[in-house]
Amino acid sequence: MAQEAPAEEKLLHVSVSPHLRDTVSVPKIMRSVILALTPALIWAVYIFGLRALWLVLVGMMSAVLTEAICQKIMGRPITVSDGSAVVTGMLLVYCLPPGVPFWMPMVGSAFAIAIGKQAFGGLGHNPLNPALLGRAFLLASWPLHMTTDWRAPAMGTMSGIDAVTNATPLAVLKEAHKVLADPVSTTEQVVQAREAVAQLSSSYGNLFFGNVGGSLGETSALLLLVGGLYLMFKRYIGWKIPLTFLGIVMILTSAFGGADGLFTGDALFHLLSGGLILGAFFMATDMVTTPVTFRGRLIFGAGCGVITSVIRLVGGYPEGVCYSILLMNAFTPLIDRWTRPKRLGEKGLRQE
Amino acid sequence: MFAKKTFPGGSHPPTNKRRTQASMIQDMPLPQRVVIPLHQHTGAPAQPIVAVGDEVKAGQKIGEAQGYVSVPVHASISGKVTAIEPHLHPLGGQLPAVIIEGDGRDTWLEQPGEARQTSQSDSKAMVEAIREAGIVGLGGAAFPTHVKLSPPEGKSIDTFILNGAECEPYLTADHRLMVENTEEIVAGAKIILNILNCHRGIIGIEANKPDALAAMRERTRQEKELEVVALQVKYPQGAEKQLIWAITKREVPSGGLPMDIGCVVQNVGTAKAIFDAVVSGKPLVERVVSVTGPIVKEPKNLRVRIGTLFEELIQQTAGTVENPGKLIMGGPMMGLAQVSSQVPVIKGTSGVLLIPTDQAVIPEPQTCISCARCVDTCPMKLVPTELGKLVQHSLFKEAEKLGVLDCMECGTCSYICPSKINLVHLFKFAKAKILSEKRKK
Numbered sequence: 001m002a003q004e005a006p007a008e009e010k011l012l013h014v015s016v017s018p019h020l021r022d023t024v025s026v027p028k029i030m031r032s033v034i035l036a037l038t039p040a041l042i043w044a045v046y047i048f049g050l051r052a053l054w055l056v057l058v059g060m061m062s063a064v065l066t067e068a069i070c071q072k073i074m075g076r077p078i079t080v081s082d083g084s085a086v087v088t089g090m091l092l093v094y095c096l097p098p099g100v101p102f103w104m105p106m107v108g109s110a111f112a113i114a115i116g117k118q119a120f121g122g123l124g125h126n127p128l129n130p131a132l133l134g135r136a137f138l139l140a141s142w143p144l145h146m147t148t149d150w151r152a153p154a155m156g157t158m159s160g161i162d163a164v165t166n167a168t169p170l171a172v173l174k175e176a177h178k179v180l181a182d183p184v185s186t187t188e189q190v191v192q193a194r195e196a197v198a199q200l201s202s203s204y205g206n207l208f209f210g211n212v213g214g215s216l217g218e219t220s221a222l223l224l225l226v227g228g229l230y231l232m233f234k235r236y237i238g239w240k241i242p243l244t245f246l247g248i249v250m251i252l253t254s255a256f257g258g259a260d261g262l263f264t265g266d267a268l269f270h271l272l273s274g275g276l277i278l279g280a281f282f283m284a285t286d287m288v289t290t291p292v293t294f295r296g297r298l299i300f301g302a303g304c305g306v307i308t309s310v311i312r313l314v315g316g317y318p319e320g321v322c323y324s325i326l327l328m329n330a331f332t333p334l335i336d337r338w339t340r341p342k343r344l345g346e347k348g349l350r351q352e
Numbered sequence: 353m354f355a356k357k358t359f360p361g362g363s364h365p366p367t368n369k370r371r372t373q374a375s376m377i378q379d380m381p382l383p384q385r386v387v388i389p390l391h392q393h394t395g396a397p398a399q400p401i402v403a404v405g406d407e408v409k410a411g412q413k414i415g416e417a418q419g420y421v422s423v424p425v426h427a428s429i430s431g432k433v434t435a436i437e438p439h440l441h442p443l444g445g446q447l448p449a450v451i452i453e454g455d456g457r458d459t460w461l462e463q464p465g466e467a468r469q470t471s472q473s474d475s476k477a478m479v480e481a482i483r484e485a486g487i488v489g490l491g492g493a494a495f496p497t498h499v500k501l502s503p504p505e506g507k508s509i510d511t512f513i514l515n516g517a518e519c520e521p522y523l524t525a526d527h528r529l530m531v532e533n534t535e536e537i538v539a540g541a542k543i544i545l546n547i548l549n550c551h552r553g554i555i556g557i558e559a560n561k562p563d564a565l566a567a568m569r570e571r572t573r574q575e576k577e578l579e580v581v582a583l584q585v586k587y588p589q590g591a592e593k594q595l596i597w598a599i600t601k602r603e604v605p606s607g608g609l610p611m612d613i614g615c616v617v618q619n620v621g622t623a624k625a626i627f628d629a630v631v632s633g634k635p636l637v638e639r640v641v642s643v644t645g646p647i648v649k650e651p652k653n654l655r656v657r658i659g660t661l662f663e664e665l666i667q668q669t670a671g672t673v674e675n676p677g678k679l680i681m682g683g684p685m686m687g688l689a690q691v692s693s694q695v696p697v698i699k700g701t702s703g704v705l706l707i708p709t710d711q712a713v714i715p716e717p718q719t720c721i722s723c724a725r726c727v728d729t730c731p732m733k734l735v736p737t738e739l740g741k742l743v744q745h746s747l748f749k750e751a752e753k754l755g756v757l758d759c760m761e762c763g764t765c766s767y768i769c770p771s772k773i774n775l776v777h778l779f780k781f782a783k784a785k786i787l788s789e790k791r792k793k
Contacts, residue, residue, distance in 0.1 A: 013678045013712040014691055016777040018763030019705075020365050020521065020684040021714065024770045026721060082718075124719035124771075238728075292724035292737050341733045343755045344593060345606035 026123075029236050029287075030083030036227030037090055037282065040217045043210055047153035048098040052216050056093045059105035063089030066110045070118035084123050088112055091131035091282060094217025095275055095322065096138070099149035104142065108134040128329045129289045132322050139322075150213045158213030160206035161199035163192065168213050169203070169273045170318040172196055180259040197259065200269055207272035218275040228281030237285040240294070241301040245280040246271060248305025256313055270312065279321035280304075289329040296332075296339040303328045356559050358584035359594040361731040363764050365521050365587055365685065367560060372524040372644050377532055377653045380668055382458055386428050386659030387439050387696040388414065389449040393488040394495045395421035400450055406433045411461040411635050413484075414450050423486045423496045427452055428637035428657035430459040442662075442681045442688060442695040449696070452659070462633060475547045478630050485629030486636045486699070490621035491515060491526075491590065492682055494700035497622055501547050503611045509548040510614040511600055514541050514623055516557040516564060517583055517590030520683025523703045525640040526620050528653045530557065530564035533624050534571045538578065540623030543630050545577055548616060553578045554599050555620075560585045587685060588762040592617045594731050606758050621702075641665060641697060645706035647672040656697050663693040665704050677712030680705040685763040718771040726765035726775060732758050736765040736775045743778040748785050756782045 044052040067085040071078045080086075089109045096105060112134030120126045139146045150168060152158040157165040159172045167175065176193035179185045185193070206212050210220025218224070231237045250267040257265025270276070284290065284304050291300050304324045311320025391397035398415030402408060408427040415425040431454040438446035471477055483498035503509055514537070518526040530537060545553050555572070557565050559582045572578040583589050583598060593604045595617060602613045610617055618626075621639065628634040637658055644651035649670040656665060662679065666672070680687040681695070682703055697704075726736035734755050742751040756779055765775040 010675045010709075012676065012689070012691060013709070014689040015678075015714050016774060016780065017687055017689075017761070018685045018767045018776065019678060019680055019687065019689065019707060019712070019714075020763075020767055021772060022363075022365070022768050022770070024725075024768075025772070026718060026770050029723070029770055079718075084721075122719065124721045236723075287721050287723040290722075292722055292727045292735065294728075297724075336735075336738070340735055340738075340754070341727075343606060343734060343758050344597065344732045345603045345608065345758060346755070347603055347605075 026084070027082050030087050032231060032234055032236055033087050033282070034083065034090065036231050037087075037094070037217070039223040039226055040094065040220060040278075041090075043220045043223050044098070044216050047155070047210065047219065048151050048216065049154070052098055055096070055098070055100070055102065055105050055216060056090060058102055059093035059109045060086050060089035062106040062109035063092070063113050066113040067118065070114055071122070074118070076122070079123065082123065085113055088117070088130045088134075092134045094278060095131070095135045095215045097146065097149040098151045098216045100145050104138055104145060108138045111137045124288055126288060127332070128326055129283055129286050132283060132326050132329075135322055136326060152213050153211055153219070156206060156211040159200075160203040160212035161196065163196040163199050168318070169200055169207065169269070170312065173200055173269070173273075174312075174318040177259055201266050204268060204272060207269070212273075214273075215275055218278040221272045221277045224277045224281060228277070231281070231285075237281065238297060240297040241284045241290060241304070242280040244298050244301030245284050245304045245308075246276065248302050249276060249309050252306065252309035253313065256309070270309075274312075274319045275321040276308065279308075279325055283321075284325050284328070289332060291332050291335045291339065293336055293339040293341060295341075296335045299335050299339065300328050300332065303331065356582050356584040357556070357598040358586055358589065359597045359731055361729045361733065361764070362586040362588065362594070363729045363768050364585075365767055367585065368521045368646075369524050369527070369560070372522075372642055372651045372653055373527055373561070375524075375528070375651070375653055377528050377640055377655050380654045380656045380660065380665070382429060382454060382456065383657060383660040383664055384454050384456075386452050386454070386657060387449045387661065388425055388428065388452065388659040389439065389441050389447050389696060389698055390415045390425060391441070391443075391447050392425060392494060392658070392698040392700065393423050394493060395419070395423075397448070398422065398425050400436050400448070402433050402436075402450065404433055404436060407431070408433060408452060409459050409461040411637060413635070417483070421496055421499055423483060423488055423498070425450075425486055425658075426635040426637050428659050429454045430457055431455045440692055440695045442690060442698055442701065444688070472543060472546060472630065475549070478543060478547050481630050481633070482626055485625070485634070487622065487625045487629055488636070488699050489619055490625060490639060490699065490702070491619035492686065492700050492702050494698070497618065497626070500611075500616055500618070501544065503548070503616075507611050508614065509550045509611060509616050510552060511616075512541070512545055512548055512550050512553045513595060513599055513615060513617045514553060514555040514620055515590055515592075515595055515617050516555055516561070516568070516620045517595060518561070519558060519585075519587045519589040519591075520685055520687070520702070521587075522644050522705055523642045523683050524644075525642045525653055525702050527561050527564055529624060529640055530561070530620055531567050534567045536624045536627040537620050538568070538571050538575065539631065540625070540627035541578060542575070543626055544616070544618060544623065550616070551577050555580045556583050556595055556599055557581070558583050558585045558589055587764065588731055588760075591731065591760060591762055593760070606755065636699060639697070639699065639701065641701055642703040643669050644703065645672075645676070646711070647674050647676060647708045648706050649673060658699060659696045661693065662690065662695055662697070662704050665697070666693060666706065672706055674708060676706040677709030678707040680707065685767065686761065714774070715772040717773040720771055720773060723770055725768045725770065729764050729768050731762060731764060732760060734759060736779075739782075740773060740775050740778050743782040748782055748789070751782050752786050757786060759783065
């Protein structure tokens, strides 16, 4: 039935302006995030062995597969090629201990995508960061694996120091502070704890380059910073959330993190240890789950900083980055509503 | 280096001006036939005052203004009126137009430069001359100029801004005009200052037009009341409210006008037209149009009689290397896609842009990932993410509360969106809905 129009009578396209579109797209952003996370992965393989790579691949494949299955069941277009599931799987495994069994990234990624993302309607609709939700799920379900499956790096100790070697730096610090605060601690214990704290404060190099134990992708502050700055340079992430997040953690841990009163804490240690850099640059900047306004992002970053510091200093866990971001994610809609910018010309409107 | 003035937000689409920024304005040969729509401006359309069969001269009034916000239209060539009928219009659909078959002689009603010089001490007479010459803003919006030059009692204008930003990609008509017709533009600006009884005129030009900046600086060196300011190259630098903010740091109140804060903005092309009208008594019957685009063989800046069909302009540029996918009146950011090249040049036609098929198709929109690129760049400081979602759910009242009516449809949000959501389309739709609801009441 359809008649072909003669070649020279090609019709003109008509659409609403603008007729020009930027070349940046969601897959392009996701590819850049994956690229930015790659140096940390190479480092993880170097210090924890090839197992790290397999864990990440399992996590990524599980995430992609779960997304495809969910979309198939729901009869929606399958969008795994946008790369967002790959990023989720990658980030989830980055915050697991490197010794966890292989079924854990599989289950964690599946939960992250199915419950954390697709249950809410897929990309753009999830209120909480899926990767962090997956981690929280694994921690709540298999706490033993999540808190004991640590591995020491190839050339160093798990803590980066000699005094105590069988725990991550943040766990050593938490234990030492417990001893120092406890009035029934023996003198020997106190001396040991003091020694550990002192050694931690001189282990910045190990922390910065990543020669310590910890979650798979969080050990090297340097390589994560390289990736984070690359994303900033590409303008895919802003400075506001990372800067306020890190800044507030440094201020609060310096003020209240010491055993000897106000402003005796070691802010630099707190900055470089745990998942803070990974969280601040790659998770607290997740576009979907963070505020869109200028002031909103400052508040979000500051809130993450406060909650992380509180958990690290007085909470039950040694690390609080994951929960701080998840909690602030929940506040995001509210923050956006409170911090709408004043429109150009709104000021004049009020006066008249 | 001093910091160039600008506004918060905005984006940097590729400017693509290189191909025409150095080409001299060429007078296009007289068209055989012109189609002069009676509706070329914001406001009520003009009513025809000639009949089919009448002989008309170039510059002769053929349509009378209806009401205050309206201007007359004039014959752009001499010849015979062959029809007054609806014709394809660049703003869409068919609208009444006067069609004149040329006699090829180009006889003018009054030879330009001889008659009807208006006294430059009488503001009222000058404003009347500007209205009679059918002058509207030539930047694209085509708002009647005499209205902008007549602030109501009690509103005094302390700053006049001459807009030479030309921030739309591809377009170079204003750029060339500033280089080649510096004298007339400055004289026109002085007439405007005179009318407004204003003593501070600022000429804002984007920094990517160094020759225009130099020419304007050179020409205004002796002018105490005129100052040239280099503006940062950023879209939409030439939007009225953004230009005012960049230069004066004043905010035009929401729903208000620049004159509410003591400012008047006119495009450089309009200043030239004002000069022609007041000093030479010449009505607005021609304008400079950039005919350009990636597939145009020899892009040009042409001085074109109003009513010339786009098709003839395209022929002047030796055609295209491939079939165009899209034909746009104006620039790529705010221009209007045309269904046919059989539409006439109107007073607001700043460019004719031809785009290849592969760039013409707008990609399918994906879901919003709240990346906030639109929030960061919206020059009106709206929150397009939130507004877009409200409009998608038909929550027009809520969208109005959050300022959707302030949207000037500059296209920055749609341009910058990585999910390729047609945000401007949503906002245009919402604005139309809200305004029609308001009219009902």
